[in-house]
Amino acid sequence: MTMWNLTPLSNLNAREHLDIAFANGEVTEIEKKFLMNLYEQYKTTLGRPSFSMQAQGQRPELYNLIHDAYGLVQDNRKLKKLRAELKLLADYCPYCGFAPISDLDHHLQHNRFKLLSIFALNLIPCCSPCNTGKRRSPSDKPAEHQLHTYLESVANYDFLRATVTLHPGTGALEVVYLVEKCVGMSAELYLRLTNHLTEFDLHKKYAKQVNIHLSEHQFGMEMAYQNGEIMLRAYLNGTANAHAKNFGVNDWRTALFRGLALCDGFCNGGFKKALGQKS
Ligand SMILES: [Zn+2]
Structure with missing residues (x-):
C-alpha cells in the first residue's frame, strides 16, 4: 500500500544511529539512554505532538547537537544508509499517493522537536511538495494532528x-x-x-x-x-x-x-x- 500508511523499518537501530552520529562522546551515555526513553514514549503516544515530546530540561547544547545531526542523514554522510533504507519503504509519497519520493519529512517538526531529529520512526519518506507544504509547527487542535504514517493504521476503514x-x-x-x-x-x-x-x-x-x-x-x-x-x-x-x-x-x-x-x-x-x- 502506498497512500496513508507505510510499514516502518523492521529494525529501527535507534541506538546504533546515536552511536554513529556521536562516536566521540559528544552525547553522553546517560543522554543516549534518555533519548531511547523518549523514543519509546514517542511510540506509545503514536507520535502525537505534545509538550513532553519537546523533552525540555536537558543541557541546551544537546538540542542543537541532535538537531544538527540530521545533516548526517544526507547522501554521502555518516547516516546515509538510514536515508536509503527509508526511501525504499515507499513507491510513492504516502501523503498524496502519486508523487515520487524525494524527501524525508519529520513527522514531528524538527525545529520544534529537536531531540527527535534522527529517530527513524519520525522520518517519513515523501515528495518535496508535500514536505514543503506542510505546516511548520503542529496545530493546537487534536483534530488537525497529522496521521502517523507508520504508527496509525487506517487499513480497517474504507473511507x-x-x-x-x-x-x-x-x-x-x-x-x-x-x-x-x-x-x-x-x-x-x-x-x-x-x-x-x-x-x-x-x-x-x-x-x-x-x-x-x-x-x-x-x-x-x-x-x-x-x-x-x-x-x-x-x-x-x-x-x-x-x-x-x-x-x-x-x-x-x-x-x-x-x-x-x-x-x-x-x-x-x-x-x-x-x-x-x-x-
Ligand atoms: Zn506527496
Whole structure:
C-alpha cells in the first residue's frame, strides 16, 4: 500500500544511529539512554505532538547537537544508509499517493522537536511538495494532528470517496474528494483524515492528477463503451478493484474509479465530452 500508511523499518537501530552520529562522546551515555526513553514514549503516544515530546530540561547544547545531526542523514554522510533504507519503504509519497519520493519529512517538526531529529520512526519518506507544504509547527487542535504514517493504521476503514459530477453547462468533469465517516471510526480520526486532504492541498493536486490519470484510460473506456453503458461501468469497477488491490481501497485512484462508475452522466456517454474538457 502506498497512500496513508507505510510499514516502518523492521529494525529501527535507534541506538546504533546515536552511536554513529556521536562516536566521540559528544552525547553522553546517560543522554543516549534518555533519548531511547523518549523514543519509546514517542511510540506509545503514536507520535502525537505534545509538550513532553519537546523533552525540555536537558543541557541546551544537546538540542542543537541532535538537531544538527540530521545533516548526517544526507547522501554521502555518516547516516546515509538510514536515508536509503527509508526511501525504499515507499513507491510513492504516502501523503498524496502519486508523487515520487524525494524527501524525508519529520513527522514531528524538527525545529520544534529537536531531540527527535534522527529517530527513524519520525522520518517519513515523501515528495518535496508535500514536505514543503506542510505546516511548520503542529496545530493546537487534536483534530488537525497529522496521521502517523507508520504508527496509525487506517487499513480497517474504507473511507476515501470521490464524488463525480458533470458540469451542467460544459459537461466538464468535476471530482470532489472527501472522507466518509465509517462505522467504528472515531470523530477525531474522521476530522484528522479530512484535514489531511486540505493540509497537503490534495483537492488542488488531485484536480490535475485526475486528468492525467484518466487520459491513460481513455482508449479503454471508449472500447468498453462500444458495448454499452453496462460494459463501461464494468470497466470502471474492474479498474477500481485493480487499483484497490495494488494501492489499497483508500487510494485516490481507487476512489476515483468507484466515483466514475456511480456517475450516470459519465457512464451513459458523457465521458467523451468530460475527458475532452480540461477544466
Ligand atoms: Zn506527496
